Amino acid sequence: MSDSSKSFPAKIFAFFSSFGLATSVLVMLLVLTFLGTLEQAEHGLVASQARYFESAFIDRIDVGACWRALGFNVYWNIGDVSLPLYILPGGYTLMALLFVNLLCGGIVRIRKSPKTIGVIISHFAILFMIAAGAVTHHYAIEGSLNLREGQTGDEFQSFHDRVIEIEKLQTDPKAKRSVLVIDDSKFRDLAAGKGRTFTHESLPFDLMITGWKKHAQPKHDASGSRADAVDGYFIQEVPQLDKDGAAMPDEQLASACIAIAKDKKGEEVHNGILWEFAAAPWTVTVGADKYLISLVHRTYKLPFAVRLDETKEEKHPGTERARLFSSKVTKITGTHEEKRYITMNEPVRSEGYAVFQSTFSSGEQEGTGVKSSGFMIVENPADHWPLISCIIVAEGLLLHFLMMLARFIKVNPWKFAFSLIAAFNAAFALAMWKLL
């Protein structure tokens, strides 16, 4: 049947299941990976990931940053050049296209025969891997929990998500504490000259946020001449590049903004600066009540508490280089306590959360002498899916290659392939059992 005689749905299906589409998507993914990796040098990992790999369309390509990352500026400095685009699909769109393409071409359209069974299994596994990426992108959360020896914690802070929290100071120390939360998506567009007022029935004031800066530091207004100074301080924007010219990691950036609390009775206005790295919240006093307002990383609750019993650092013999950080912890769920051991590559997994050892402090620098551990906490419903899909891909391809080999050496392909796969799996299981 010629192409022109096909119905419209058939043409659509042919397009989505074509090798041409698969090749184009893979080439574009290669280009995105290349550009994203180059831009990362100046824009940082999180910004590059968001622009190239998590977006539906790429808003712009910083040609100047890519040029400099390649070192071409030594020969010809093109300065700051960027291509404003909304035509190039981002990683999210490309992965969705690849999923549809593989489903149509690699599962539905592919010739079904004993010869292709291994390939079909592998295609299924790749679809599963793409689905794992989507689940991770939409539902995974990760952050950090820092504990001193003897301290217990059941909350962790996101690496990248920021919020403004408002807490009414309780007079009764045993009273339950709660905070009102404003997500950063609602205030990170509020540069100078733009403001938004946030309200809540329980608050005696309305809170306006304005003058948000992504990376800033409050500076003392020594001359007292600045119109934007609040309580003798103003927000000074600081470069997001480190001393080597590389982009600072997102978690090291400290955003700041101006907060204006207007008494609902219209009597008083309080101005303050909120800064991520501030040592304490900003206090607003209305009548006899005090409200603590802070700009912090978003906090997530764990379904269990972790108490750090002991932490230690092992060094490479004869050097000051750390070899291993490890922690003995107690996992507390209600009244049940369970002793667990965490090292850098050996997390504690429980109730969908993985707790990794990430940092260690002897307490000497802080002057406390109290050792502490930093744990990275990841909640990912698709935590093991990539491993499972990799194993299935390997099994599918092994089946395919062994059946091809069996036909070549003229033996029964099913018996040959399955007996060898069984032998490989048994050897793999034995090796894992011995290793673990």
Place this chain on the structure above:
Amino acid sequence: MRSFTMTYFQPSCALLACSLLLTSCDRLQEREAITETRELSSHATKAFADIPSSTRFFDDAKKESQQQDAQKRPSFRELLTWTLPEGWSESTTPDPMGMRVLDLRFGPNQEGECYISLMPGPAGGLEANVNRWRTQMGQPPYTAEEIAKLPTKPFFNRDASFVAFDGDFKGFGAEAAKTGYRMLGLIHSADQATIFVKLTGPKALVEQNAAAFDAFCQSIKPNLPKQE
């Protein structure tokens, strides 16, 4: 006949200009209700109110002037008075962390150790500090209920939590634990400052000096300026 462009272009431009004008008028007028709340954990650290901006923003310039002020002020040591028990003496070697206001030794080989340290704020709280000491003695940490049941002793005109543990003591920076040790301690934690008195030594020696420890703790008083 007017062209398509003329028909639609001019009204579109006017509409766009109006919408831009309205948007700029609304740049400070947007209002949004807060819809999200979060309950704080019982383990969350206590927040402090009315902290001045210079402290909140780690203002070095202010800190320098505060340090100059501090030089004019008496040290922590000068803020306290105490009476040394018989046979106790001050250590001649400086403590490695420089945290001790007073560092004492006792016992035939000076193996008994008692010191006072003072830290600003709650210093991590009672639970963290008691459990840090428990860990140093090779003991499992106390639960919150056990911490709440700790006995108290009058100290510094207030009640302080008293602890006594037996175990193998491994202090900060020590290579190996010292076996058969006993630790006595008093912690008074307040929002402004936390004061610690900690005594460690071989169990028999500590038991001999338990009464001296109590007497020493009772003798610690604020060094109030004399009325003229």
